[in-house]
Amino acid sequence: MGTISPFAPKQLPHLPVIDGVRIAVATAGIRYAGRIDLLLALFDPGTAVAGAFTRSKTASAPVDWCRAHLAHGMARALVVNSGNANAFTGRSGRATVERTAEAAARAAGCLEADVYIASTGVIGEKLDAGKIAARLPGMAEKAAPGAFEDAARAIMTTDTFPKLATRKAKIEGVEVALNGIAKGAGMIAPDMATMLAFLLTDAAIEPHVLQSLIDPALDGSFNAITIDGDTSTSDTLLVFATGAAARRGAPRIARAEDKRLEGFRAALTELMRDLALQVVKDGEGATKFVAITVTGAETREAARTIAKSIANSQLVKTAIAGEDPNWGRIVAAVGKAGEAADRDRLAISFGSIEVARDGEVSPSYREKDGAAYMKRREIEIAVDVGVGKESATIWTCDLTQGYIAINADYRS
The missing domain is CATH 3.60.70.12 (L-amino peptidase D-ALA esterase/amidase)
Structure with a gap:
């Protein structure tokens, strides 16, 4: 085992006896x-x-x-x-x-x-x-x-x-x-x-x-x-x-x-x-816990596919690790998912911060606000793809040097 996850519980829950x-x-x-x-x-x-x-x-x-x-x-x-x-x-x-x-x-x-x-x-x-x-x-x-x-x-x-x-x-x-x-x-x-x-x-x-x-x-x-x-x-x-x-x-x-x-x-x-x-x-090398919610999709399965595309994007995950509010990488991950999405109605938020709407950067968005938000340990990313009413949430973590070190040495 490497460094203990920053999300490790301070105290483990006590589990009662299960009869049988x-x-x-x-x-x-x-x-x-x-x-x-x-x-x-x-x-x-x-x-x-x-x-x-x-x-x-x-x-x-x-x-x-x-x-x-x-x-x-x-x-x-x-x-x-x-x-x-x-x-x-x-x-x-x-x-x-x-x-x-x-x-x-x-x-x-x-x-x-x-x-x-x-x-x-x-x-x-x-x-x-x-x-x-x-x-x-x-x-x-x-x-x-x-x-x-x-x-x-x-x-x-x-x-x-x-x-x-x-x-x-x-x-x-x-x-x-x-x-x-x-x-x-x-x-x-x-x-x-x-x-x-x-x-x-x-x-x-x-x-x-x-x-x-x-x-x-x-x-x-x-x-x-x-x-x-x-x-x-x-x-x-x-x-x-x-x-x-x-x-x-x-x-x-x-x-x-x-x-x-x-x-x-x-x-x-x-x-x-x-x-x-x-x-x-407890993701290997994780420093951030990320919830990705996609709304406005044609079907629930489409929403899950888009959310997974974002969650599995190495570019998105490394940006989160580096505390970089690079929302363009999220746009790219939505586009490659293969599901319906309206580019010109796309909206993105980091927590309560509106980053983009109607397919472009929000007039109210300030890069310093996004950067400050990315310093949080737990991050929420919301994306509306503008083509329907279905939604889904996928949970993931960031991708750090720790992940590389653990897996490069796994069999050593």
């Missing part, structure tokens, strides 16, 4: 000596699971495993390692996943189909399954409720702080808890999921209902962030629902349209956005 979940971590020496790099989570029988994964055509072996087993809808164990992504590792990678699943199933006393696996780290290097399999029996024995901070630290790679969040919701008057951990700082441009994120709840929700909640929540969270425009081979989001709240009188939800889910749906969406924004705030 036990956690253990270990130092397996997968890439770095003396660093926690292995997580095992065990779930009570009857735990439902849902998820989403990268659409990358070079997805990792663990992604293939999880995707193949997700329809089963039930989970008893989760194994996650950091330091090695087990991606682009061919037959060896598949064999490693299979051996890990076998060892985890034996340790947890469950079917291999009930085991979910995720890996993060360097691509193209073989992962020694023996380092993982040898530690799982002991981890299963010592697994205990809580330990979410340890779990979040175990899945970190270039992250500078662990990412945790918690929410509560009521289902027919019974309170349920939702906890989440995530990792990610580079290779962030999610496509259907995030880098790695694991959410746990004691709510009693059937797998297909849980799955129906994920995509809408992703849309305004993990799929609305970008750090560098590079989608990972390992993107994995998994949500586990133990159902333990049923013992306290919570109903078992079996229909996606059940109105009793409204509070839970809102809490899940908030939790996912919280984690997603933490990922952006």
Whole structure:
């Protein structure tokens, strides 16, 4: 890890125990000596699971495993390692996943189909399954409720702080808890999921209902962030629902349209956005947190595409890093997005400062005001493209020398 992000929380949130979940971590020496790099989570029988994964055509072996087993809808164990992504590792990678699943199933006393696996780290290097399999029996024995901070630290790679969040919701008057951990700082441009994120709840929700909640929540969270425009081979989001709240009188939800889910749906969406924004705030080398909102687009998807074009523009991101209010780079990013935009109605604002309107610099704009605004740690850029009524927001960060240094030395 390099310099701690300026957005790192002064105090990490305390996550409550989730009934039906036990956690253990270990130092397996997968890439770095003396660093926690292995997580095992065990779930009570009857735990439902849902998820989403990268659409990358070079997805990792663990992604293939999880995707193949997700329809089963039930989970008893989760194994996650950091330091090695087990991606682009061919037959060896598949064999490693299979051996890990076998060892985890034996340790947890469950079917291999009930085991979910995720890996993060360097691509193209073989992962020694023996380092993982040898530690799982002991981890299963010592697994205990809580330990979410340890779990979040175990899945970190270039992250500078662990990412945790918690929410509560009521289902027919019974309170349920939702906890989440995530990792990610580079290779962030999610496509259907995030880098790695694991959410746990004691709510009693059937797998297909849980799955129906994920995509809408992703849309305004993990799929609305970008750090560098590079989608990972390992993107994995998994949500586990133990159902333990049923013992306290919570109903078992079996229909996606059940109105009793409204509070839970809102809490899940908030939790996912919280984690997603933490990922952006820990962007490799980041010094600025940036919200880009596009309005006046033909469709919501068009607004997202334009906002992503701005957010992923290296020229825009380096200007922000240099605290240069170079709004011309924003105009260029809008133009290259490939979506409808009226050049002569284009409007741009930095926070409350009107920079441009009707396709040219605003009469009230002063460069010194824009420069002063760019010195802020958190920046809001608003663009109206003047062709419709749809809008979208994408969150990103600046691009600094720190990003280059981290990635130039990543395998060293």
